[in-house]
Structures are given as C-alpha cells and as structure tokens.
Amino acid sequence: MNAAFDQIAEYSARTPLSRSTLRRDQRSHFVLHLVTRAGRQLREWGYSTALYTYRLRGRHPGQLLGSPDDPAPGNATLGSAIFGGDMLHNGEQHVIKEDFWLRMESASPTFRHYAHSFHWLQDLAQVGDQVKARDAAETMLSWWLPYGEDWYKDVWDAETLARRLINWLTHAPLILSSEDLVYRSKVLTSFARQTRHLMRVWRDAPAGLPRIYTTSALTLCGLLLPGGAGWLNRGSAELERALANFILPDGGSASRNTADAIRTMQLLILVRGAYQDRGDDLPAWVLTTLDRMAPFIRAMRHGDGCFAQFGGVTAEGGNGTNAILAASDAKGKAIENAAHTGFQRLVAGKACLIMDAGPPPPQAYATRAHASTGAVEFSCGQERLIVSVGPASKRGPMPSLATLARTTAAHSALVIGDRNSTRLMEDGRLGAGVSETLTVRETTEEGQRLRVTHDGYLKRFGVKHERLIEIPADGSRIKGSDRLFGPKIKKLVGQDVVLRFHLHPQVRAMKAPDGRVTLETRSGKTWIFDADGGKTEIEDSLYLSRPDRPEATKQIVVTLAPSGGNDGSEQPICNWVLSEMDL
Numbered sequence: 001m002n003a004a005f006d007q008i009a010e011y012s013a014r015t016p017l018s019r020s021t022l023r024r025d026q027r028s029h030f031v032l033h034l035v036t037r038a039g040r041q042l043r044e045w046g047y048s049t050a051l052y053t054y055r056l057r058g059r060h061p062g063q064l065l066g067s068p069d070d071p072a073p074g075n076a077t078l079g080s081a082i083f084g085g086d087m088l089h090n091g092e093q094h095v096i097k098e099d100f101w102l103r104m105e106s107a108s109p110t111f112r113h114y115a116h117s118f119h120w121l122q123d124l125a126q127v128g129d130q131v132k133a134r135d136a137a138e139t140m141l142s143w144w145l146p147y148g149e150d151w152y153k154d155v156w157d158a159e160t161l162a163r164r165l166i167n168w169l170t171h172a173p174l175i176l177s178s179e180d181l182v183y184r185s186k187v188l189t190s191f192a193r194q195t196r197h198l199m200r201v202w203r204d205a206p207a208g209l210p211r212i213y214t215t216s217a218l219t220l221c222g223l224l225l226p227g228g229a230g231w232l233n234r235g236s237a238e239l240e241r242a243l244a245n246f247i248l249p250d251g252g253s254a255s256r257n258t259a260d261a262i263r264t265m266q267l268l269i270l271v272r273g274a275y276q277d278r279g280d281d282l283p284a285w286v287l288t289t290l291d292r293m294a295p296f297i298r299a300m301r302h303g304d305g306c307f308a309q310f311g312g313v314t315a316e317g318g319n320g321t322n323a324i325l326a327a328s329d330a331k332g333k334a335i336e337n338a339a340h341t342g343f344q345r346l347v348a349g350k351a352c353l354i355m356d357a358g359p360p361p362p363q364a365y366a367t368r369a370h371a372s373t374g375a376v377e378f379s380c381g382q383e384r385l386i387v388s389v390g391p392a393s394k395r396g397p398m399p400s401l402a403t404l405a406r407t408t409a410a411h412s413a414l415v416i417g418d419r420n421s422t423r424l425m426e427d428g429r430l431g432a433g434v435s436e437t438l439t440v441r442e443t444t445e446e447g448q449r450l451r452v453t454h455d456g457y458l459k460r461f462g463v464k465h466e467r468l469i470e471i472p473a474d475g476s477r478i479k480g481s482d483r484l485f486g487p488k489i490k491k492l493v494g495q496d497v498v499l500r501f502h503l504h505p506q507v508r509a510m511k512a513p514d515g516r517v518t519l520e521t522r523s524g525k526t527w528i529f530d531a532d533g534g535k536t537e538i539e540d541s542l543y544l545s546r547p548d549r550p551e552a553t554k555q556i557v558v559t560l561a562p563s564g565g566n567d568g569s570e571q572p573i574c575n576w577v578l579s580e581m582d583l
Contacts, residue, residue: 018440022437022439024435048153058196064225065225068270071323073319079120080127085097091548122171124137124171134173145186145187158204159213163213164194166220169220198218207242207364212242212263218234219274222236236283248341249340252341255311256361256369257368261297265294269328296341298333300343302354303382304384308343309389310388314390315387337441342356343355344439344441353478355375357374359373360434363429366430371421371434372411373437374467377412380521385527388412389543390547407420407424410502411500447472457484462490462492465482480576482576497560507521517529527578531575532574534558535559
C-alpha cells in the first residue's frame, strides 16, 4: 500500500504542468445550527432528570478485553507535578485535594475540559515510579466517581466524555490495577454507563475532529467492553463516515490544520490496536486512511522536523508527532502537491518552500483557522529562514496575540491596507474574503515554478493577488513576484500594499546601504534578499514555537510603490529574490 502511494506522489511530482482550483464552502448553516442547538438543549433537560439515571443502567462488565497502547508519549514533568499536588495545563494551575473536582466548576473551560477528559493520565504514564503513578491515578478517579456518576453538562459533554473514555481505555493499567474489587467494579460500571450515554450523544459533537473523537470512542468501547457489539457496529460505521467527510483525498483534514490530521492518526492507531487486541479483522479503511494521511503530515514539515505554521498548527505539531508517525507504520513519502487541502511543497536540493495555496476552511471548521492564503515558509536543510508568527494562547504572556497571530500580517504574505485577506469575525470564525484560489504548478528543465492567485481582496479593493515562486534545481535561490490586478484597481489608490517576510529568531538580518538585506543563519550561511518595486525595511516581529512562548525576532517589510499612471490604473508588482551566497 505504501509503495502505491509513493508511486502516485512521484507521478504527481513529475507531471510537467498541473492546475487546480479550490472554492471555499461559505454556507453558514445558521438555521440548522439553531434547530440542532434547540434539540440538544431539550435532550439535556431530559438527561438531568432522575429518570435518565435509570436508563443508563445495564449489564455490568467484569473486565476490559484489552488496552491499546497510546502512541503519543506524555510529559513526565507534568506527571511529576501531580505527585507534588498540582495539575498544570495551558498556563493554569490548580491544587490537587479531595475537593479538586468540585473546584473545577470555577476553573476555565479549557482547564475543566482537560481535567475531566483525564488527558493527564498520559503524563502519569511517563513518570519513572509507576507504582506512585497508579496510586495517584486511582486516588483522583476515586474522587471523581461520586462527582461524575450522573449526568452533568460540562462533565458529560460529548467530546469530553469521548476523550475520557479513550484515556481510561488506553491507560487502564493506571486506573484498574487496584486489588480493591469494589473500586474496580465502580470504574467498570461507570465505563458502561458513560458508553450508553455516548451512544445517544455522539452526533452532538461538532463535525470534524470532535466527531472523530466521539465515533472513535464508541468503536473502542464496543471492542473492549464485553457485550459491546451494538456500540461497535454503530461506532465503526459512523467513524468511517466521519473520516470520509473530514480527511480529504490528499490526506489533509478539512480544517486545514495539520494538528487535526495528527490527532486523527493517533485515534486510528488506537482503533487498530483495539482490533488487534480482540483478534478481529481490521476494516480496510483504517489502514487506507493511515497510509493516505502520513505523506500529507510529512509534507507539512521542514528539514528540522518543525511544521509550517498554517491553519493553527504549532511548529512542534503537538505532542508526540514522531512517535505517532512511527506507530502508524505508514511509510509513504511526503507529497508535494496537496491539491485538495490547498498546500504546496517545493523541494530543490536542501531547500524547502511550503505555501498556503488554498482558501480558508468552511466556517464549521474555521474557529482556529488563520487568514494565511498565499503565505510561504522557507527552510534550507535544518535551518528555517522565513516563517509565520505561529498560533498563540489566550492564557500566554500576551493574550491579545491569540487573535493577532491569525491575521494575514502575521504570515509571510501580501497585505493591502492593513486588512486581512479573509475577515476575522468577533466570534473567532473566519468570515468573507478568499473564496477561490487558482494554483498552477510547473516543472521545467531549470527547476520548479508555482503560481497562486486568490480573490481575498477583490470585493474590498477590486484586485486579485498573484504570487509567483520559482526555485532552480539546486535550491540556491528563490525568485518571487507579487502582482495585483483586477477590474477596479483604482480602489488601491491611497492604500498601503506591503509584503512581509517573518524571520526565524536564529536568523540575523542586516540592511545594506543599497537596500538589500543580508541574512545570516546560525550555521554561518549567508542569504541575500533583494526587492525591485518597493522599499525594503527591517522591522520587529514575534515568533512562537509554542503558543505560550513568544520570542523576539525580525521581519523584512517591503512597501510596494504606489500605483502608477495618472489615474492609478497600473498594476502594482514587486519582484524579489532570496539567494544563497557562495562564500
């Protein structure tokens, strides 16, 4: 299977000319969301009644039928902090005492979700003293059981419930090694009660990764709890359907967030492990999806293993990416033309350029998306030169950066009038803007050429943006050209048009008297940036390898010359080049 995907990828890379058009699904489904929410609120009223407690009764499982290994390693430091009486997550800290779960009602929604999902079991699994880890896990769970025994909205929310069941199953040795038979019986009974509820509410989770979690949890419980055939049939069928909707033919996710693809891969590895524990035949779509996703995930990485920070993924890609890729057993090579997700990868010699060449995701998936269409990142070998600012946490040292990091200006892209190519709405979603992109990719005797056009500024400023990138076969130079054209180009009069190239913190930038910029990397290599058609300056910027860790860095800012002609009808264009000096 891997060899087949490699042949397809190699054929695509050798194709002399490819052209693809992507259009954004801009339907809001507002009325459907209102009806769905009203129905969910009515059902939640029913869940809170005493009668529903009786409906969750059923067969008591005597044991688990297996426990698949979680491929993503936890954080031993965070696990040790639990020993010390503190739970840490996303810059928030809470003391662990017997009333811990009651105090979670005053915690932030993010921390409350983290605690009740039992994701911290992953961290306890990494500490050296596993006897102490089991004691801590069983103590925390014994405190939780009386609190979480019956339905409570935040605790039994579909996605939180699904994540909790998955973590209980994958880390069962931490919570079910006790010789206390009464405690074990309570835990197993809770397993069954929560799964029965999940059978009713799995579709309440939003489409996308949350739905992948709920259907995966239902599948895992059906495989690993006695008498779970009904759960398995429903879970596996709905998981297959959710994957078909969320994972695109090129292996990327509909959310355009590489981190979502990584988490989906992790869940499929767990499902595969559960089938193996049971000795049942594995559905073919599990391996097919894994084999399709791995080349996409690899395509979004630079030479140093860090991810291009498009769509909300951090440079690190989340916890345990290398381990997850290794556990997938999918060996497919990185694809270069992710035509369905809308990312392009140009590799020549040691040079690697990754470009966001697609429109933002549909609004259902756009709560964390970035307005980054047309942006590029560039690396050479193990060194990244041109980057994006990267996603930021609202609980980090600069809370306002969480929104700013999603703007077009936070990416190495063209910006008109200090406006985003796609609007950032007050509710966090991406609104109107880029609705269509056209990508033309060409392989020539000299190297590779990539031309991307988007309409993000068409309605507001009457122009489309075209970015042309050319890289020779040896990767020693990038030639770029940014052009604005359209039927109402006069709207640009009086507007600033700016190109931004954010630099990695380990790159030192110096401007020469002739306007060129010299870039020195940590290894001592020198690159020269030169632009024709605008004024070049070096300005301050920020870079986040992690959402809570901003670092000072620099950016190259090229302000394009004003539109020419008496009536401002000439097309603004800027040609630029980044070339390596052979010293």
